[in-house]
Amino acid sequence: MNRLVFDVGMFDGGDTAQYLRDGYDVVAVEANPEMVGDARVLFANEIANGRLKIVNAAIAEEGGEREFWICDSLGEWSSFDRSIASRGGAEHHAITVPCRTFGSLIAEFGVPYYAKIDIEGHDRICLQQLTPATAPQFISVEMEHGSGDVDLRLMKALGYTKFKIVCQALDWIDYNPATGILFERYFGGRTGRAVRKLRRIMKHAGLNPRADKYGQGTSGPPGPDTAGTWRSFETVLKQWTRLHETDKRKGAEGLGWWFDIHATK
Template identity: 40%
Template sequence: MGVNDGADSAYYLSLGYRVLGIEANPALADRLKDRFARELLGQQYILLNAGIAATEGQLDFWVSDVSEWSSFNREIASRNGTPHRPVTIPTRRFASVVAEFGVPLYCKIDIEGNDRLCLTDLTLETTPSYVSIEMSHPDADDDLELLRKLGYTRYKIVSQVTRAQPIPLLMTMGYRLPTFFNRALRYSTRKAFGVGTKDGWRFQLGSSGPFGEDTPGSWHPYDHVRRTWEALRDIDARFGTRGLAEWFDIHAAR
């Protein structure tokens, strides 16, 4: 969910999976229809132009000039003074999508503000084998607790920039450097790790990368990944505007 430019969808399709994409932004949905016209015709790809919300019907959706920030939450769409505008779009409960299309092997959740609604609409009977959700810096403990109640027992936190599992101690040491060197370190990290490959597939900066058992590093129990999140949260709290300059996904497996 949150297809954006379709980079992740293209990767999943390349692996031979049948893919359901949910994209709220009508303009992006039109581009995706052109990009995946063949896959849509062959029903290997299904695209829903709708937003996941607490109710079914229609709501105003804020389309941001930074497409990744478009959201039902105007504060998210307008962060840093970014121009944005409302469009009225159809909404779906995530439970109704699962009821219509079935339980997926993997569910990627990255929808800028309504992510948790997807987890609260899952049940023990409808949980995918693998799920990822963009990590909330301040309150990911709520998402982790929901995942645990849904029966997930293995976890990873993976950087959306380096596509590696973070080492909070090293990150904290980096933020102690003078501002210039800290920024240089973070820039070089992006340049070195922002684009990766797997089995010949080239992941562009901004795509989520591999999923499931192909995600980097070892799986960890709940307590370990919660401590990792707490350490990342504390970096933000201690260093303010010099805090986490990247985002992370929480991956969970049953």
């Protein structure tokens, strides 16, 4: 069995660490050289024994070098897009980073079993550089609230037939997928009622809250280990549409929630 995982947008290595603990080999891609330096110390043993390879580069349409914006207060907002790195007036600064195409990674390391892609506004570049022959068995991208339908259609064109939207905004809630219990004893009164209502909304919409060992702030497990039911393209497109319409009704801030789209063949 292919045990290779691509962690595109390694950040602080939270996902990479759990992939390694779960027995996967990992190629981790990160543009921020400071994060890469820290990871090379943290994962020195795994690098030495060949289970982890770290690529210090940003994914782009072509190789070379480009200006990249580092968010000083929230490193996960660092991006080619300055408006993302500076959200909410965050302090930020520019650096020059080397660039790689997603196709060049596959040519060098092989087609992964799973690719986690979370690179702040540029996930679609990876999808656009895949072909049906190079598409991983499982893949995930951060859901674009404004144009996630484009990514869903790209995934479908790559041969993916089953999808799910995973809500990452609820990873602070201890959720048991077997029983559906949200441990409401922690939430009394008005808050408790809101939590119970939220659970009903999530269940009705078919959206899956995080339920795993990866911890807050990580993207979570590979596709086969995610909570919830795999659904058709048409069903998940409708789910995305409902989320998109909710965002529009709420105005500039939208839901403010983090969702990932997962797909498999």
